[in-house]
Amino acid sequence: MSNKYYEFFCPVKVIAGKAALEHMPYELSGMAATRPMIVTDKGVRAAGLLDPVIAACEESGLEIVSIYDDVPPDSSTAVVRDIAGVYRSEKCDSIIAVGGGSAIDTAKAVNILVSEGGDDIAAYAGAGVLKRPLKPFFVVPTTAGTGSEVTAVAVIADTEKHVKLPFTSSFLLPNAAIIDPRMTLTLPPHITAATAMDAMTHATEAFTCMAKNPLSDAYATAAIKKISNSLLAVMDNPKDADNRLELAEASTMAGIAFSNSMVGLVHALGHATGAICQLPHGLCMSLYLPYVLEYNIESIREPLGELLLYLDGPEVYAATPASRRAEASISAIRRMRDALYKHCKLPRTLKETGKVVEEQLERIAEVALDDGAIMFNPKEVTLEDAKAVLRRAWA
Amino acid sequence: MIAKRIQPMAFQARRLYVELMFQVMGRALQAVSEVDATVQKDASALPEGFLFEMMVMPQGSSLIVEHVGNGRFHYHGNSAPRPVDLSIQFKHIAHAFLVLSFQEKTSVAFANDRMLVDGDISYAIRMTRVLNRLESFILPKLVAKRAVKEYPTDLHLPEKLMSAARIYLKVASNFVETVRA
Ligand SMILES: [Fe+2]
Numbered sequence: 001m002s003n004k005y006y007e008f009f010c011p012v013k014v015i016a017g018k019a020a021l022e023h024m025p026y027e028l029s030g031m032a033a034t035r036p037m038i039v040t041d042k043g044v045r046a047a048g049l050l051d052p053v054i055a056a057c058e059e060s061g062l063e064i065v066s067i068y069d070d071v072p073p074d075s076s077t078a079v080v081r082d083i084a085g086v087y088r089s090e091k092c093d094s095i096i097a098v099g100g101g102s103a104i105d106t107a108k109a110v111n112i113l114v115s116e117g118g119d120d121i122a123a124y125a126g127a128g129v130l131k132r133p134l135k136p137f138f139v140v141p142t143t144a145g146t147g148s149e150v151t152a153v154a155v156i157a158d159t160e161k162h163v164k165l166p167f168t169s170s171f172l173l174p175n176a177a178i179i180d181p182r183m184t185l186t187l188p189p190h191i192t193a194a195t196a197m198d199a200m201t202h203a204t205e206a207f208t209c210m211a212k213n214p215l216s217d218a219y220a221t222a223a224i225k226k227i228s229n230s231l232l233a234v235m236d237n238p239k240d241a242d243n244r245l246e247l248a249e250a251s252t253m254a255g256i257a258f259s260n261s262m263v264g265l266v267h268a269l270g271h272a273t274g275a276i277c278q279l280p281h282g283l284c285m286s287l288y289l290p291y292v293l294e295y296n297i298e299s300i301r302e303p304l305g306e307l308l309l310y311l312d313g314p315e316v317y318a319a320t321p322a323s324r325r326a327e328a329s330i331s332a333i334r335r336m337r338d339a340l341y342k343h344c345k346l347p348r349t350l351k352e353t354g355k356v357v358e359e360q361l362e363r364i365a366e367v368a369l370d371d372g373a374i375m376f377n378p379k380e381v382t383l384e385d386a387k388a389v390l391r392r393a394w395a
Numbered sequence: 396m397i398a399k400r401i402q403p404m405a406f407q408a409r410r411l412y413v414e415l416m417f418q419v420m421g422r423a424l425q426a427v428s429e430v431d432a433t434v435q436k437d438a439s440a441l442p443e444g445f446l447f448e449m450m451v452m453p454q455g456s457s458l459i460v461e462h463v464g465n466g467r468f469h470y471h472g473n474s475a476p477r478p479v480d481l482s483i484q485f486k487h488i489a490h491a492f493l494v495l496s497f498q499e500k501t502s503v504a505f506a507n508d509r510m511l512v513d514g515d516i517s518y519a520i521r522m523t524r525v526l527n528r529l530e531s532f533i534l535p536k537l538v539a540k541r542a543v544k545e546y547p548t549d550l551h552l553p554e555k556l557m558s559a560a561r562i563y564l565k566v567a568s569n570f571v572e573t574v575r576a
Contacts, residue, residue, distance in 0.1 A: 211507070
């Protein structure tokens with residue numbers, strides 16, 4: 001009898017492509033929502049990204065009742081409470097999050113408060129606390145990387161108690177994710193590169209870590225193929241809407257993959273580095289990915305070798321002997337990083353970031369060892385192992 | 396209930412085994428935290444008075460230990476003196492049996508969604524490391540290799556033999572004490 005077992009779940013309707021935003025009024029009315037609130041940040045508003053969202057709704061006679069555009073990069077319980085207050089006083093009945101990871105996480109938490117009641121979001125922290133569906137909730141991602149539109153998790157900082165509160169429930173998932181190429185068209189090159197490499201890492205770790213399964217594998221490989229084919233094209237021509245859409249789709253697909261099969265050591269190191277050195281998440285992912293794959297290689301030779309087909313295409317895959325495909329996959333990722341370094345100086349080593357000093361490596365390793373992602377890494381990691389990976393990633 | 400009529404003995408035995416294994420592990424956790432520096436190092440990062448629970452859903456057997464400081468654990472049996480800080484919950488007794496009979500590694504069980512974590516994930520990671528270490532102490536090497544992702548290389552035979560013996564001894568005497576009390 002096989003020892004295999006897995007679970008796979010993604011109830012989010014994906015609405016993707018040309019004029020996708022214009023589908024939102026219909027989707028909202030399908031859930032009897034007539035008074036939506038937009039949750040977003042100043043950057044999104046300044047970039048003019050709200051205009052097409054608002055226009056799409058108003059043209060259909062759907063009024064956006066309230067816009068909260070002050071979500072900070074690291075959202076907090078106080079912000080969540082404020083937004084829930086506005087939602088209530090304006091008698092809203094649904095939420096549209098427009099933005100990246102922070103705006104989406106904040107909106108998820110706001111949805112808990114306005115659906116379940118109360119002002120204390122901390123009371124709902126943890127896993128499985130929520131027992132019923134929340135208010136109608138839509139997400140319009142403006143970065144192509146985090147995959148937050150399809151994850152059942154939100155993390156909100158409790159600034160008074162200095163802890164990060166995790167919320168896990170399938171009820172946090174939005175009813176729909178709207179992926180419209182207009183939303184990522186103006187993303188600056190270094191953010192495009194870093195967020196795409198975050199998605200690449202989600203897919204690669206989903207495909208090589210312990211909870212991989214046939215369904216998440218399908219999403220992961222498709223995402224890697226799209227990123228490999230489209231990322232450099234977008235870097236050359238940022239206004240390339242077709243390839244922008246490919247990256248946005250890949251990000252959502254990679255999100256579906258990793259939310260069902262988890263991530264590993266790249267994320268553990270990345271979370272630690274982000275917290276200690278204040279480096280952006282996507283940058284850390286791009287930086288650590290090849291070094292961690294090298295560390296894991298003997299445990300993941302087969303799946304990693306298989307990825308060569310999606311990274312480099314059928315000709316290269318066929319021409320590479322099976323025993324060398326795992327190494328060839330790592331080389332393909334390194335080539336992509338070199339190209340991104342040329343384009344926008346996306347760092348490939350800790351030294352190249354200019355923001356990390358060698359003395360911090362010990363602390364990064366310690367914090368990484370306590371990160372949840374390390375549980376699913378295919379190879380056991382000791383403190384010495386983590387430090388060795390960090391030293392290789394140094395320069 | 397129909398299933399119960401078909402295999403009553405097997406179900407009963409599995410339940411008893413899980414209960415017994417929780418008791419052995421609870422006592423062993425306390426014992427190993429008194430002799431092993433690696434476990435002490437991992438455990439000492441937990442807050443003092445930190446209560447850890449492993450249980451079977453919905454309200455089945457459970458194991459509760461408290462971090463009493465300096466990396467030492469105290470075994471509380473199956474009832475907690477106050478709400479626990481971290482709970483690892485098996486979704487079904489069958490999943491608990493798979494893990495506690497060392498047919499499924501703890502990390503694989505997490506990956507397979509066999510259990511839920513309620514509490515701080517980083518503490519759960521620490522406790523998983525402690526449990527892995529414990530398993531490699533109290534089990535014969537061959538079985539331990541199956542139970543943990545990688546068998547620790549710094550666990551040489553004499554150290555293992557001696558510590559395991561000490562732990563078995565402590566577990567045994569603890570049992571006797573309980574019976575007397
Ligand atoms: Fe990520």
